[in-house]
Amino acid sequence: MKKVAILVFVLIAFGLTVNAQSLDDKYLSKVQTLDSTIETLYGVISGEKGQExxxxLFKYLFHPDAKLIPSGKNQSGVIGATFMTPEDYITRAGKMLVDIGFFEVESHRTVDTFGNITQIFSTYNSFNNESMDKPFMRGINSIQLLNDGNRWWIINIYWMQESPENPIPEKYLPKN
Structure with a gap:
């Protein structure tokens, strides 16, 4: 019985290794630089109505323990945060993004790096389609990343939408 359990474990571990290698073969180039990682992040959630x-690729961007954390007031006016895994985000928002069309476009970025860690404040504009001139929403994504020597991993994305009480500060807006 022990031999069977060990064999099953080895086969599962081998399968996971092969799958990880095939994902690296497909997507590693998309996480080689900060720019390519952030460009891929915005690109993978954006698309016209009906576009899958x-x-x-979205899940590949994230460290296995990563969190996506929207913050702001709930319907009762209480300020808080919701903690999601990438899979939770897909379950919660994936269908809506396809049903209504959604484009998130970075308009400004500040970057702070120390060693292998980077913190990005990425100002975004949200549109329902590429032909919209004015965004229906703006905000800031606080993105924490880790470079393990081989690639960039998104550790967390913590974000807040702009509101009348909290307009985006000038220092986080594009310079004209």
Whole structure:
């Protein structure tokens, strides 16, 4: 019985290794630089109404323990945060992104790096389609990343939408 359990474990571990290698073969180039990682992040969630998203690539961007954390007031006016895994985000928002069309476009970025860690404040504009001139929403994504020597991993995305009480500060807006 022990031999069977060990064999099953080895086969599962081998399968996971092969799958990880095939994902690296497909997507490693998309996480080689900060720019390519952030460009891929915005690109993979964006698309016209009815356009499916590449959720395999989306999940590849994130460290296995990563969180996506929207913050702001709930319907009762209480300020808080919701903690999601990438899979939770897909379950919660994936269908809506496809049903209504959604484009998130970075308009400004500040970057702070120390060693292998980077913190990006990325100002975004949200549109329902590429032909919209004015965004229906703006905000800031606080993105924490880790470079393990081989690639960039998104550790967390913590974000807040702009509101009348909290307009985006000038220092986080594009310079004209």
């Amino acid at each position: 998203r590449n959720w395999e």
